[in-house]
Amino acid sequence: xxxxxxxxxxxxxxxxxxxxxxxxxxxxxxxxxxxxxxxxxxxxxxxxxxxxxxxxxxxxxxxxxxxxxxxxxxxxxxxxxxxxxxxxxxxxxxxxxxxxxxxxxxxxxxxxxxxx
Amino acid sequence: xxxxxxxxxxxxxxxxxxxxxxxxxxxxxxxxxxxxxxxxxxxxxxxxxxxxxxxxxxxxxxxxxxxxxxxxxxxxxxxxxxxxxxxxxxxxxxxxxxxxxxxxxxxxxxxx
Numbered sequence: 001x002x003x004x005x006x007x008x009x010x011x012x013x014x015x016x017x018x019x020x021x022x023x024x025x026x027x028x029x030x031x032x033x034x035x036x037x038x039x040x041x042x043x044x045x046x047x048x049x050x051x052x053x054x055x056x057x058x059x060x061x062x063x064x065x066x067x068x069x070x071x072x073x074x075x076x077x078x079x080x081x082x083x084x085x086x087x088x089x090x091x092x093x094x095x096x097x098x099x100x101x102x103x104x105x106x107x108x109x110x111x112x113x114x115x116x
Numbered sequence: 117x118x119x120x121x122x123x124x125x126x127x128x129x130x131x132x133x134x135x136x137x138x139x140x141x142x143x144x145x146x147x148x149x150x151x152x153x154x155x156x157x158x159x160x161x162x163x164x165x166x167x168x169x170x171x172x173x174x175x176x177x178x179x180x181x182x183x184x185x186x187x188x189x190x191x192x193x194x195x196x197x198x199x200x201x202x203x204x205x206x207x208x209x210x211x212x213x214x215x216x217x218x219x220x221x222x223x224x225x226x227x228x
Contacts, residue, residue, distance in 0.1 A: 004158075033215065042120075042203050042218025043159065056213045091158065095214070103147060103166075103207075105216060107158040 002027055004108035006092050012114045013082055020078045021111045025094030032075050033105060034067055035091040036060065043091055049075060082115045089113075118142045120219035122204050127225045128194055136189045136202050136222045144209030149216060150178050150189045151203040159203055162189070191224075199226045 005024045013019050025032050030051050035043035046065070048056045051072040061067075064082075069075040079086055089112050093105040119141045128134040140148070147166040151159035165171055165180035165187060177190040191198055201221040207214050 031214075035216075040220065042205070042220050043216070044218070045215040048213045048215060056215070103164055103214075104149070104161050106161065107151075109158045112156075 004092055004094050004106055006090075006108040006111050008111055009109060010112050010114075012116065014116050015082060015084060017082055018078065018080045019082060019113065020076055021090055021113075023075045023077070023092030023094075023108060025073070025075070025092070026096070026106055028096070029094035029106075030072065030097045031095040032069060033093040033095070034075070034077050035093065035107075037089040037091055037110070038087075046077075046090075079113075082113075084115045087113055087115045118206075118208070118217050120204055120206060120217060122202075122219040122222045124220065125223045125225070127227060128191075130194055130196060130226055130228050132194050133190065133192050134194060134224065136191075136204075136224070138187045138189070138204030138219060140185050140187070140204070140206050140219075142206050142208050142217060145182060145206060146209035146214065147207040148178075148180055148187050149205045149207065150176075150187075151205065153201045153203055153221065155201075162202075194226050196226050196228070199224060 007022045032049040034046040037043040049069040064080045067077045089110045091110045092108045122138045150162040153159045163178035170179045175192045203221045204219040205216040
């Protein structure tokens with residue numbers, strides 16, 4: 001399967017700890033998105049990469065959040081000093097730069113974060 | 117501002133047809149998407165409309181009216197596996213990001 005993959009699928013941490021999530025996009029997709037989804041809500045945009053450049057960050061992305069995509073392939077999302085309000089599903093999506101499916105974002109299975 | 121409205125929940129019967137509506141008000145419009153999301157899983161792409169009219173894909177069809185800020189997803193011959201949340205998302209125009217703005221989703225329960 002060559003879909004978007006995310007690791008870990010589940011993460012339980014204590015308040016104040018740091019966590020890091022990884023996203024591997026579909027091969028050759030140069031555009032990568034992070035979203036956050038809480039229960040009963042739709043996903044909310046966090047940040048966007050085109051290749052290795054982070055081109056947009058949402059106001060939802062506080063200073064405790066940082067995302068990287070160092071070689072334009074996989075991406076990491078780190079949350080420092082986690083708070084209970086950070087508990088959510090973190091979704092990654094990728095999009096092709098060309099071809100018939102260039103308009104569509106394809107989502108990974110998400111990382112469910114629980115902050116105790 | 118950005119606002120996308122869709123019903124919170126719907127119930128339908130196996131074998132029937134159901135229509136899920138979505139209205140939107142966004143600053144710029146560059147396409148509307150429907151995704152299906154089963155509990156605890158990733159959203160799965162269903163359809164994309166950028167021009168007015170109906171797009172049909174098997175048992176699923178999606179309609180768009182840009183002048184009315186309105187779309188619907190039509191599901192025919194409902195199956196139990198269609199029980200899921202259906203997310204309406206607008207791609208806002210402007211910049212390179214093409215981020216999606218999602219509604220809260222419509223939780224569809226298909227009953228025998």
